[in-house]
Amino acid sequence: MNTLRAKIALLLVVSIVSVVALITLAMLYVFSTPMDDQVDLLAKQLIIMERLAKQNPDAGFLAHRPDAGAPDEDQTEKIRSATVRLGATLDITVTHKTDDIRFRIASVRAGPRSWILVDFDPSSDPEFWMWFALITIGVGSIAVFAANRMIRPLALLESAAESVSPDGILPALAERGPAEVRATAAAINSLASRLKRAIESRMRLVAAAGHDFRTPLTRMRLRAEFVADEEERALWLKDIDELERIADSAIQLVREETTTTSPEVIRVDDLVRSVVAELQDQKFAIEVTDTREAYVKASRLALSRALRNLFINAATHGVRAIVTVTGGPLARITISDHGPGIAPDVLDQVFEPFFRADRARSQKVPGAGLGLTISREIIRRDGGEIRIANRPGGGLVQVVELPSVLPFAVAGVSVTGAMSATMKR
Structure with a gap:
């Protein structure tokens, strides 16, 4: 009910x-006859017929016996009370008509062996609920159809937002339908085109700046080598190394955002163990404590780079890293460390480019501050997500979630093919 x-x-x-109900009630009030008045009219008719029958005992409308249908005590009492109220006392019996249950027969004694038989339709409250139920069903169907037509431009906006790719590119929408829908689609397409040009311009600017940094940095390095003071020379070379790391990381970020590679089915637990073993050979304090078999569809090289960045970040800043892998609808990689953690007020900024938890931006640990940014870009491009939080016992926990896929695709066998092969055996 929260949707428009x-x-x-x-x-x-x-x-x-509501309008139909008001009109119906107004018409019933103006044109309908009250039930008490209907009963009084019938009672008057029976009184008149009983008096005429007594004046003419041989009248043709008289019967020799009352109706033999099932008695209706309620209608009998109503009509008797009406005749008494009108000043006459009649011997009346009301019975159900045998061939039509909607009608009743009033039997009035007109003599020792003569009866007056009158068919009538008893007054009853109209079944408004059936009328309103039919009206509601019909109106509801029309209303749903009208609502869908009215919000079609908004549905177009919703589908456009959902179709935005991880790199921020919006596919072109078909410009057809009513004028409003065409205008909305044209505006979205124009916005997508401008956005794509802006993103490409930004990428070219960052890549060009990172590339152009290399030449002056090389000249600065050569000049620094001729500084006589060894301590001063070391400081110059340290700053130049940091600038080179920033330039290389910026170029790598652009490359990750613009390069597209064909995804493949990867066994995540094997990939994690492989990356961890490689880092252990490089003397990083990291280990795998628990893994479950899980498969995802991603670029192996890019995913390896993303995990390596996260593992190194945990092993260097967090003193010691522990990695676990679990399966299910989502393949989950959990990286815990025993470091100091990150202040809660800046925790939501960890994925910002060039972010450093140390506000003094000290360089105790080498890095350009783009590792987490690059890792999130890779993981989101593969349909996953990454979260970082402080552990209750101290340190950080990084959680990577990627959509799982069936392992049948590893051997190039579809589910249907595998079932058919089993049936043949």
Whole structure:
């Protein structure tokens, strides 16, 4: 009921049903006869017929016996009370008509062996609930159809937002339909085109700046080598190394955002153990404590680079890293460390380019501050997500989640093919 479509449909249903209800009640009030008046009219008719029958005992409308149908005590009491109220006392019995249960027969004694038989339709409260149920069903169907038509431009916006790719590119929308829908699609396409040009321009700018940094940095390194003071020369070379790391990381970030590689089915637990073994050979304090078999569809090289960045980040800043892998609908890689953690007020900034938890931006640990940014870019491009939080016992926990896939694709066998082969055996 929180959707605009449902709210518009409900508004139309309530409005139309309310109008129909008011009109129906007004018509019933103006044109219908009250039930008491209907009973009194029938009672007057029976009184008149009983008096005429007594004046003419041989009248042709008289019967020799009362109706033999099932008695209706309620209608009998109503008509007897009406005749008494009108000043006459009649011997009346009301029975159900045998061939039509909607009607009744009033049997009035007109003499020792003569009866007056009158068919009538008893007054009853109209079944408004059936009328309103039919009206509500019909109006509801029309309202849902009208609501869908009314919010079609908004549905176009919703589908456009959902179709945005991980790199921020929006595919072109078909410009067809009503004028409003065409105008909305054209505006979205124009916005997507401008956005794509802006992203490409930004990427070219960052790549060009990172590339152009290399030449002056090389000249600065050569000049620094001729500085006589060894301590001063070391400081110059340290700053130049940091600038080179920033330039290389910026170029790598652009490359990750612009390069597209064909994804493949990867066994995540094997990949994690491989990357951890490689880092252990490089003397990083990291280990795998628990893994479960899980498969994802991603670029092996890019995913390896993302995990390596996360593992190195945990092993260097967090003193010691522990990695676990679990399966299910999502393949989950959990990286825990025993470091100091990150201040809660800046925790949501960890994925910002060039972010450093140390606000003094000290360089106790080498790095350009782009490792987490690059890792998140790779993971999101493969349909996953990464979260970072402080552990209750101290340190950080990094959680990477990627959509799992069936392992059948590893051997190039579809699920249907595997089932067919089993049936043949």
